Amino acid sequence: MQAYDLVIRNGHTVTHKEKIKQDIGIKDGKIAALGEVLEEGVREIDAEGKLILPGGIDAHCHIEQKSSTGLMTADDFYSGSVSAAFGGTTTLIPFAAQHRGQSLREVVDDYMACAAPKSVIDFGFHLIISDASDAIIGQELPAMIEDGITSFKIYMTYDNLKLDDYEILNVLAAARREQAMVMVHAENHDVIRWITEKLLDQGHGEPKYHAIAHASIAEKEATHRAISLAELLDTPLLIVHVSSESALNEIRRAQERGLKIYGETCPQYLFLTIDDLDKDGMEGAKFCCSPPPRNKENQDIIWEGLIDGSFSVFSSDHAPYRFDDTGKLSAGPNPTFKKIANGVPGLEIRMPLLFSEGVQTGRMDIHRFVDVTTTIPAKKYGLYPRKGAIAVGSDADLAIWDTEKQVTITADALHDNMDYTPYEGMVSNGWPTTVISRGRIVVEDEELKVERGSGIYLKRDRSEFAKPLERRVPEMDPKTNFNAKLF
Numbered sequence: 001m002q003a004y005d006l007v008i009r010n011g012h013t014v015t016h017k018e019k020i021k022q023d024i025g026i027k028d029g030k031i032a033a034l035g036e037v038l039e040e041g042v043r044e045i046d047a048e049g050k051l052i053l054p055g056g057i058d059a060h061c062h063i064e065q066k067s068s069t070g071l072m073t074a075d076d077f078y079s080g081s082v083s084a085a086f087g088g089t090t091t092l093i094p095f096a097a098q099h100r101g102q103s104l105r106e107v108v109d110d111y112m113a114c115a116a117p118k119s120v121i122d123f124g125f126h127l128i129i130s131d132a133s134d135a136i137i138g139q140e141l142p143a144m145i146e147d148g149i150t151s152f153k154i155y156m157t158y159d160n161l162k163l164d165d166y167e168i169l170n171v172l173a174a175a176r177r178e179q180a181m182v183m184v185h186a187e188n189h190d191v192i193r194w195i196t197e198k199l200l201d202q203g204h205g206e207p208k209y210h211a212i213a214h215a216s217i218a219e220k221e222a223t224h225r226a227i228s229l230a231e232l233l234d235t236p237l238l239i240v241h242v243s244s245e246s247a248l249n250e251i252r253r254a255q256e257r258g259l260k261i262y263g264e265t266c267p268q269y270l271f272l273t274i275d276d277l278d279k280d281g282m283e284g285a286k287f288c289c290s291p292p293p294r295n296k297e298n299q300d301i302i303w304e305g306l307i308d309g310s311f312s313v314f315s316s317d318h319a320p321y322r323f324d325d326t327g328k329l330s331a332g333p334n335p336t337f338k339k340i341a342n343g344v345p346g347l348e349i350r351m352p353l354l355f356s357e358g359v360q361t362g363r364m365d366i367h368r369f370v371d372v373t374t375t376i377p378a379k380k381y382g383l384y385p386r387k388g389a390i391a392v393g394s395d396a397d398l399a400i401w402d403t404e405k406q407v408t409i410t411a412d413a414l415h416d417n418m419d420y421t422p423y424e425g426m427v428s429n430g431w432p433t434t435v436i437s438r439g440r441i442v443v444e445d446e447e448l449k450v451e452r453g454s455g456i457y458l459k460r461d462r463s464e465f466a467k468p469l470e471r472r473v474p475e476m477d478p479k480t481n482f483n484a485k486l487f
């Protein structure tokens, strides 16, 4: 009887801190041994000349999710998870989205019924909280966190989602009590609304005006405000999908002051610019997302932020709406930018494009690549070291990368349910060719090898990173004789 179910030989393992030539022995879905020579396995893979990275964690993606205006994403848990796996990702954390009036339990139960029978890789959920009533925040949310949904997203914009500052304070206080990670979509709603009205009054409805309406100052102001509210209550906060230099600078300033403020950025801010929204006719609609891609100089600064550690998470923000009447053109063939569904796909290209344009060009250290795509998301969202590590006892979630393989990205070749990709024609130098989840070979020889529904739900721990600092701002400091217990 063989000692291992699977042995991967002769490859170099790469984690967020080390690169080692060693074999990996896998038993019962876990990494059972790491070393130079291991005993035989039932199945053997020769990874000579290849890199073996921990399977990626995409901690921000919208799959089988209805938007606040009622539009369904093009990907369900089957196509979404397959697409993610083909791009080297083995764990997804999409959003169980509450629409106003819904109980969180109902939202999560419904979402589980979508995910469990379809996902081919493991998944956890974040919540989206759009109704911050006392019952939701005081009772339902703590119960969900206790059940392993230890993070949630809130919005500062969108009519049907936005919370006001008072509600955000209530939510932050609850997160602080429960040690949950809060993710915030930081854009100033009224600035966007005001500019939009003016643009549309003047007849400027083309897609490129989406980027004008979602001005970077709206992002900066909301980021600053969200950080201030979090500072007031000494609550950690993660600013998602950061697009602009000015918002990044707000995050940096907070970090320099020792606050637990984290930032996430996404492929669209590294590989697209505002010029893409200015393509002919409705073509620009394919690139409309919020916040929008900005100019080339800004793009370089977002790259720097990812490389220098200002950002800690790199997620796809996959929000797939097809270029037809089910998605981008659901309001008709020629909608104004206000009526164009917000979001771009990116599950499958997230890791390959960053590997190609970051690591292969020498711009980004490979260990940093592993950290931002995999290990830090695992830590920030309570999955480490089960996920995000190559270590004895961790789940055997691995991606074997062929650094020589060149892939031209086309919508046809990707495995999502989209009819376009914003990255059409870009070439990726390097691609994960064999992808393994809990010891199961999910992708090999460009084929899917597992059944739908074979991924499992991940109940997540509370994250260390969501622990408050226990450092009060002066107004709250007992030394000022201010004794009231506000939270």
Ligand code: DUC
Pocket (backbone or CB within 6 Å): 062, 185, 241, 289, 290, 291, 317, 319, 342, 343, 344
């Ligand atoms: N926010 C997201 O997180 N994704 C897509 C669009 C948006 O506004």
Ligand code: ZN
Pocket (backbone or CB within 6 Å): 185, 240, 241, 290
């Ligand atoms: Zn958002």
Ligand code: ZN
Pocket (backbone or CB within 6 Å): 060, 061, 062, 241, 317, 318, 319
């Ligand atoms: Zn998103």
